[in-house]
Amino acid sequence: MSLRDLTQALINGSLLGGVYGGVAMGLSLVLGVLRIVNLAHSAVLIFGALVYWELVNGLGLDPLLMIVPIAVGGYLLGLVVHRGLTQYLARESDSTVLLGFFGLMVVIESIAIMVWTTDTRTVNIGYLSQVLRFGDIGVPLARIVAAAITLAVLVALHLFLTRTLTGAAIRGMAENPDVATLVGIEVGTLSRRIFAVGIGLAAFGGTVLSLVQSFNPQEHVRWLAWAFLVVILGGLGSAMRTLLAGVFVGIFETVVGLLVPFQYTYLALYGLLAVALLVRNEGLGSVRLRTI
Amino acid sequence: MSAETEPQATESVEDIALAGARATYRGRRLPSWVMPVIAVAILGGLGVLGLVTDMGMLTTLTTVLFYMVIAQGWNLLGGYGGYLNFGAAIFAGSGAYAAAWLANEWGWTMWQTFLPAGFAAVLVSLVLGYATLRLRSHYFAIFTIVFTFLAMVVVKNTPALGGSLGLYAFLDTDLDARGMALLFYYSLFGFAVLATLIAYLIEHSNFGYALRAISEDEPAAQVLGVKTVSVKLRALVIGAALGGIAGSVYAFQIGYIEPAGTFSLDLALDIVLVCVIGGLATWVGPLIGSVIVVVLEQWLRVFVPRMELFGLGVPAEANRLVLGILLIVFALFIRRGIVGLFVERRGRRITV
Amino acid sequence: MTSPRTVAVAPELVLDAVTAGYFDHDIVLDGVSMRVTPGKVTAVLGPNGSGKSTSLRVMSGFLVPRQGKVTLGDEDITQLNPGERLARGVAVLPQGRSVFPQLTIDENLRLGAWQLRKDKARLEEAVEAMLDRYPTLRPIRNKPAGALSGGQARLLEFARTLILDPKVLLIDEPSVGLAPVLVDEVYEELGRLKDEGRTILLVDQNVQAAVAIADYVYTLAYGRNHLEGARDQFAGELDGLIKQWLSL
Numbered sequence: 001m002s003l004r005d006l007t008q009a010l011i012n013g014s015l016l017g018g019v020y021g022g023v024a025m026g027l028s029l030v031l032g033v034l035r036i037v038n039l040a041h042s043a044v045l046i047f048g049a050l051v052y053w054e055l056v057n058g059l060g061l062d063p064l065l066m067i068v069p070i071a072v073g074g075y076l077l078g079l080v081v082h083r084g085l086t087q088y089l090a091r092e093s094d095s096t097v098l099l100g101f102f103g104l105m106v107v108i109e110s111i112a113i114m115v116w117t118t119d120t121r122t123v124n125i126g127y128l129s130q131v132l133r134f135g136d137i138g139v140p141l142a143r144i145v146a147a148a149i150t151l152a153v154l155v156a157l158h159l160f161l162t163r164t165l166t167g168a169a170i171r172g173m174a175e176n177p178d179v180a181t182l183v184g185i186e187v188g189t190l191s192r193r194i195f196a197v198g199i200g201l202a203a204f205g206g207t208v209l210s211l212v213q214s215f216n217p218q219e220h221v222r223w224l225a226w227a228f229l230v231v232i233l234g235g236l237g238s239a240m241r242t243l244l245a246g247v248f249v250g251i252f253e254t255v256v257g258l259l260v261p262f263q264y265t266y267l268a269l270y271g272l273l274a275v276a277l278l279v280r281n282e283g284l285g286s287v288r289l290r291t292i
Numbered sequence: 293m294s295a296e297t298e299p300q301a302t303e304s305v306e307d308i309a310l311a312g313a314r315a316t317y318r319g320r321r322l323p324s325w326v327m328p329v330i331a332v333a334i335l336g337g338l339g340v341l342g343l344v345t346d347m348g349m350l351t352t353l354t355t356v357l358f359y360m361v362i363a364q365g366w367n368l369l370g371g372y373g374g375y376l377n378f379g380a381a382i383f384a385g386s387g388a389y390a391a392a393w394l395a396n397e398w399g400w401t402m403w404q405t406f407l408p409a410g411f412a413a414v415l416v417s418l419v420l421g422y423a424t425l426r427l428r429s430h431y432f433a434i435f436t437i438v439f440t441f442l443a444m445v446v447v448k449n450t451p452a453l454g455g456s457l458g459l460y461a462f463l464d465t466d467l468d469a470r471g472m473a474l475l476f477y478y479s480l481f482g483f484a485v486l487a488t489l490i491a492y493l494i495e496h497s498n499f500g501y502a503l504r505a506i507s508e509d510e511p512a513a514q515v516l517g518v519k520t521v522s523v524k525l526r527a528l529v530i531g532a533a534l535g536g537i538a539g540s541v542y543a544f545q546i547g548y549i550e551p552a553g554t555f556s557l558d559l560a561l562d563i564v565l566v567c568v569i570g571g572l573a574t575w576v577g578p579l580i581g582s583v584i585v586v587v588l589e590q591w592l593r594v595f596v597p598r599m600e601l602f603g604l605g606v607p608a609e610a611n612r613l614v615l616g617i618l619l620i621v622f623a624l625f626i627r628r629g630i631v632g633l634f635v636e637r638r639g640r641r642i643t644v
Numbered sequence: 645m646t647s648p649r650t651v652a653v654a655p656e657l658v659l660d661a662v663t664a665g666y667f668d669h670d671i672v673l674d675g676v677s678m679r680v681t682p683g684k685v686t687a688v689l690g691p692n693g694s695g696k697s698t699s700l701r702v703m704s705g706f707l708v709p710r711q712g713k714v715t716l717g718d719e720d721i722t723q724l725n726p727g728e729r730l731a732r733g734v735a736v737l738p739q740g741r742s743v744f745p746q747l748t749i750d751e752n753l754r755l756g757a758w759q760l761r762k763d764k765a766r767l768e769e770a771v772e773a774m775l776d777r778y779p780t781l782r783p784i785r786n787k788p789a790g791a792l793s794g795g796q797a798r799l800l801e802f803a804r805t806l807i808l809d810p811k812v813l814l815i816d817e818p819s820v821g822l823a824p825v826l827v828d829e830v831y832e833e834l835g836r837l838k839d840e841g842r843t844i845l846l847v848d849q850n851v852q853a854a855v856a857i858a859d860y861v862y863t864l865a866y867g868r869n870h871l872e873g874a875r876d877q878f879a880g881e882l883d884g885l886i887k888q889w890l891s892l
Contacts, residue, residue, distance in 0.1 A: 010687045037430045039437065088624055094430045095376040098502060099623035106616030113609045165761050168751045172744040178706075179742045183804070184727035216372060221557065225438040237746070246413060266445045273438075274423055 004136045009254040011139055015147040017250020019208050021130050021243035022150035024230035025157070026201030032236030033174040036090060039101040041202050041222035043108035046217050048074055048203030049123075050116050050208040062148060064128075067149065067207045074203025078196030086195055087188070101155050113218040120216040128211065146211040151243070153204065154185045158239035170194060173239065229269060327576045331492075334579045335485055342477045350473050354545065356586045358538055362559075363566045363578035364487035364640040365534030369527035370435035370564070371572035372500060374507025375429045379436030380563035382420065382443055383413040383532040385554040387539025392461040392549055395562050402463055402479070402544045406537050413536025414529050416443075421525045429510075437557065442510055444555035454563055458550025461543040480538065487534050491575035494530075504573065561615060562589075568622045571631030580630055589615075654682035654811040654843040655717030657703060657734065662712035665711060669887050672698045674867045675712070685834075685844045687858035689851055691889035694864040696847045697739065700816050701846065704736040705729045716812075731759055732809030739820055741802075743797050745790025749781055756804030774803040795826045802833055812843045819850045830858060841855050851886055855879065 027041045048070050055066045081104070089100040161167035173180040173187055181187050187196040209215065209223070226249070234245025249269065256268045341353060362380055369375045390412035391405035400408075424435045448456045463472060494500045502523045505513040514520050543549050562585055570581025592611040626633070657680040664673040673695045679705075680686045688696045701707040703714060705726040713722045716732055726736065743752050753771045758768040775782040778799045784792075789800060798818075805813065818834070819827040831853050837844060838857060848854040856859060861878050863871040863885065871878075871885075878885075 037434050039434065085620065085624070092623075092627070093374075094428070095374060095572075096623050096627055098376050098430060098433045099564070099627075100620055103616045103623060104566070105620030106619065107613055110609045110613035110616060114607050114613070115770055165754055165758070168747055168755055169758060172747055172751075172755050175744050175746055176742070179738070179744065180728070180755075181706075181726050182704075182738065183740070183755050184730045185755070186727065221437060221441045224434075225441050225542070228434055228438060264449070266442070266449075270442055277423060277427075 002232040005258060006255070008137050008252060009258050011137060012143070013251035013254030014247050015139070015143040015249035015250070016212060016254065018243065019143075019205075019212055019246070020149035020226060020230055020250050021154060021180075021234075021246025022201070022208050022225040023205040024234070024246055025154060025239060025242050026205060027224075027227045028200040028231045028234070028236055028239075028242045029201065029222040030159075030195055030198035031231065032103070033170055034090070034191055034198075036086070036097055036195070037101065038198065039098065039224070040105040040108055041198075041227060042061075042220040042222075043105045043112070044074065044199055045200045045206040045209065045223050045227075046215060046220040047108055047112050048206030049215050050121070050206075050217065051203075052114055052207045052210055053116075053121050053123050056126075057121075063123065063211065064145070064149075067204065070207050071204040073200075075196045075200035077203070078199030079192060081199065082195045090191075092113045109217060109220065114218060118216055118218045121210075121216050122214040125211055140212075142211045144160055146208040150208050153201075154239045154243045161239065196287050214287065229273050229276075232273060293534055318595060326634075327574075327631075331488060331576050331579055334583065335481075335488065337405070338484075339365070339481060342474060342481065347470060347473060350470075352478060352586060352590055354473070354477045354480060357477065357484045358542060359562060359566050360484040360578055361480060361487045361538040361587060362535045363563050363570075363577070364484075364491045365538075366563050367491060367532035367567050367572065367578055368503065368531045369524060370531075371574070371577070372495070372503040372507060372612040373524055373527050374503075374510075374573075375425075375432055375524065375527075376564070376572075377433045377436040378557060378560035378564065379420070379440060380535060381440050381555050381557065381559040382436065383417060383535030384539035384542065384559060385440075385443060385447075386413040386416045386532075387536025388461075388543040388549050388554055389447060389459070389539075391540035391543040392459040393453060395461045395544070396459055402475075402540065405540045405543075409543075410533040411487070411538030412537040413532040413539065417528050417532030418525070421528045425521055425524045425528065436560070437569070439576065440555050440557060440560065444551045444593050447551040447555065456551060458548055459543075460548050462547065463544045476541055479541050482543075483534070488575060490530065490534075490644060491578070495573075495575050497643045499523065499526070506586075507573070526573070561612075561619070563620055565615060565622075567629070568619065568627070569629055571629030571635075572627075574631040574635065577629050577631045584630075588618075654733075655719075656680065656682055656715075657812050657843075657845070658714065658715045659703060660713045661698060662699070662702055662714070664698060664707055664709040664712075666707070672867050673709070674701065676864065676867065676869055677712075678862050678869070678872075680845045681860060682811075682843045683841050684859040685838050685846060685857055687854040687861045688845065688847045688864065689849075689854060689861060689885075690864035692849075692869065693866075695867040696864055698815055698867075699864070700736070700814050700845065700847050704734065704814050714825040727759075730737075730810070731807065735805045735808065735810035737801055737805040737813065737815045737816075737818065739816040741797060742801055743789035743792070743820070746788055748786050748788055749792070749800055750785045752800055752804055753785075753807060756807040759768065759808060770807050770809075775809050778803050778804070794822055795829055798826065798830055799833075803845075803862055806837075812845070814845045814847075815846050817849060818846075819848060819853065825882060827853065852880060855882060 014214040021203045023045065026044075027038055030036050030038045030041075051073070052066055052070050055061045055069075056063045085100060085104065102180050125142045128145055130141045131138045132141055132144070161171060169180065169185045171191065173185060173190060177187050205227075206215075230242060230245045232248055233248060234243075252272060253269060257265045260268070338353060338357065342350065362384055365593075366380050368378055387409035390409045391402070392406060394405050395399040395402075397407055400607050418554065420435070420439055424432050427435075447453050453459065463475075465472065465475075467475060494503075502513070502518050505516075505518055506523060510520055566581035566585045568581070569584055570579065571577030591612065592614055596608065596610050622629070659676060659678045661675045661677050662673050663671065663675055665671045676695065676699055678686070678688065678699065688699060689737055690696050698707065702709050705721075705724055705728070708723065714719055715721065716729070716734065719732070721732065724732075744755065747755070750771070753774055754767065757767050757770045760770060775785065780796065781799060781803065784796075789797065792800065815834070818830045822830065827850065834844070834846070834857055846854055846858065855878050857877060858875050860874055861872065862869065
């Protein structure tokens with residue numbers, strides 16, 4: 001393995017990893033703030049990718065522009081799902097939430113397969129399909145664009161969460177919803193909006209992912225697993241750490257892919273997950289204390 | 293304000309907590325013979341039907357029994373323990389693969405593969421359990437999904453297990469088609485009876501009360517001395533063993549297994565539905581649920597292709613859509629299943 | 645920052661025959677009534693489980709009673725949530741640690757003033773006023789609140805509770821879990837609030853300190869009103885009461 005190969009892998013991996021961060025962000029937000037494991041996350045992701053495919057391949061619309069309506073559509077869908085389902089589930093036990101979201105995953109997946117069948121699809125990236133050359137290294141433009149867009153979104157989210165008062169309210173609500181209620185934060189409304197943003201991010205994740213990968217609705221669980229891996233590694237509560245964790249996974253995957261036959265990269269990644277779990281046990285297992 | 297029970301120096305703190313859980317359990321509206329009678333009716337009925345029905349019905353009923361075995365096992369951790377999860381396919385799949393591999397490599401017969409299949413599933417469950425049972429229950433659930441996917445990938449890339457082409461499992465026998473079908477049927481029937489017995493015994497044992505304590509309030513149970521990790525692991529292992537054994541019969545019955553079909557979330561969905569519809573944390577629930585779910589799926593399979601929506605034929609995936617919706621409906625409204633509708637539980641929290 | 649005007653303006657907060665509980669058939673308060681007189685300190689005492697904190701929860705909006713009502717001045721606020729009550733001037737200082745640990749002191753204060761968020765200037769003013777009132781917080785304003793000592797966190801919690809200049813203060817067991825030295829500091833601050841003429845409802849297990857600062861005292865037992873009276877009437881009976889409660 002030459003230096004060139006390694007550099008190529010590092011670059012490819014980081015860009016891919018940037019996209020992974022975007023794929024994971026929706027899951028991380030909803031889990032971190034609302035304590036909901038959105039099992040339907042990858043189903044929404046794939047659904048978003050499929051609708052995106054429909055717009056770009058089917059109607060010939062511009063791939064970059066179409067990311068926006070998909071994300072917005074996801075947000076709107078999230079509002080509806082929260083009002084219709086999530087807000088009732090969230091009052092019940094953890095098990096009820098799991099059941100409901102698994103059911104939602106099955107519903108969304110079934111609809112996707114009913115409409116689009118189980119064919120593997122690739123988005124027609126048109127003018128993005130060039131490969132930029134930097135000396136010996138070739139980097140697909142689509143990857144750069146996907147990673148750049150994801151970076152922009154995550155940075156914007158990070159700034160929103162850390163620099164605005166509403167962002168502080170969201171972070172506070174995540175830590176201690178009772179005190180948040182105490183100071184007059186409308187926890188219910190804010191929860192609905194956060195959930196909707198989470199779904200919007202999932203749909204967004206589907207679009208950027210489809211710029212670099214082909215996809216098929218029967219195999220969306222793979223992305224749930226990936227997103228979850230990134231969330232475990234990056235921890236909850238920070239868009240930047242989610243991004244970094246995504247980049248780490250991307251680099252790990254591509255570099256390991258250089259060293260071993262590709263089928264073992266999955267295993268290596270799950271070994272990584274096991275290690276991460278053991279190390280992060282505290283954060284995932286802790287009980288949230290309510291002081292009122 | 294709850295009245296305080298007088299502390300008895302002779303009882304351990306754990307016994308007091310378990311007594312609390314027992315008290316919660318005793319609130320019933322049905323006379324105590326109803327559940328056993330239903331169970332005997334269902335199992336007895338199945339025992340007899342096997343001898344008299346036609347091949348088509350026999351296959352359907354075999355599926356009912358298959359689900360019963362797995363569901364009784366799953367229900368221990370998933371229902372009584374409150375650790376709802378989607379890992380049914382992991383254990384049934386491990387068992388199926390163990391059985392198929394043994395049949396291929398060493399020509400073992402189905403009878404010989406029962407125990408190893410169960411054992412293989414137990415090993416897998418221990419790996420999964422040690423890694424994830426210390427975490428909160430919703431993390432465990434997502435891990436079972438991830439692990440199902442991981443199992444599929446591992447098997448797909450392991451040539452020794454047939455890779456993506458899968459394995460054949462042949463039953464070396466002189467029996468005719470019906471004879472073989474009856475063999476599978478009654479093997480699963482035997483295990484279904486066994487599984488139901490195990491569930492019944494566990495429900496009425498300290499182990500069962502411990503599981504229920506964990507389900508109601510795990511931190512409290514821990515503080516009161518219940519060894520939660522050990523209890524959960526035991527429930528997982530027993531469930532896995534039952535799932536694995538069912539898997540071994542499945543491998544021979546179906547004759548050919550491959551990764552995607554074996555480690556599929558569809559089975560997990562079905563088992564969860566069986567227990568949720570029948571009644572989580574009840575020993576009769578999986579019996580009722582299996583019958584309902586299999587009958588429902590058969591009906592959907594027949595009815596859906598004939599349906600028309602806005603003039604277009606409805607594709608097969610609509611079956612799954614209905615199941616998904618059903619799960620959501622049950623999650624929202626009938627969380628405790630059919631048995632839960634009739635059995636009242638006085639909610640008394642374990643106060644610490 | 646607080647003028648004597650506050651005394652005249654503060655409305656009376658009243659619990660009227662309130663019955664409340666947490667679970668379906670749970671009764672924690674059984675027909676409890678009490679008044680929080682404007683400009684005075686009203687203490688609520690009682691043994692563990694008597695319903696003191698629960699009455700505060702009903703007053704603050706965290707628990708809706710099954711029967712009875714909560715009124716603020718002329719208005720029936722029984723069904724209003726904590727945020728709506730805060731907008732009407734009822735602020736709560738809850739039991740235990742109630743800061744947002746990962747947020748800075750500054751952010752904690754700003755969130756305390758959440759209801760002022762549309763008026764940036766007023767919000768800034770309020771934050772600065774609190775940092776003036778509790779000057780030890782100012783140099784560390786960008787430190788995460790979780791890194792604060794018990795005493796500092798308490799000051800932050802006081803600041804957050806006062807930032808909107810509330811008319812009525814509901815204070816829940818301020819001395820629980822604190823070292824004796826800190827308890828003294830807390831009661832010093834409570835004394836300061838009393839001198840400013842604020843209306844305070846104080847729930848505490850620390851009977852002596854609470855009675856010393858109170859103008860009027862209620863005691864609860866098994867979720868019902870037990871005794872009530874002006875402070876002087878209680879001073880003599882304290883020892884007897886405490887003994888009674890400890891034996892329950």
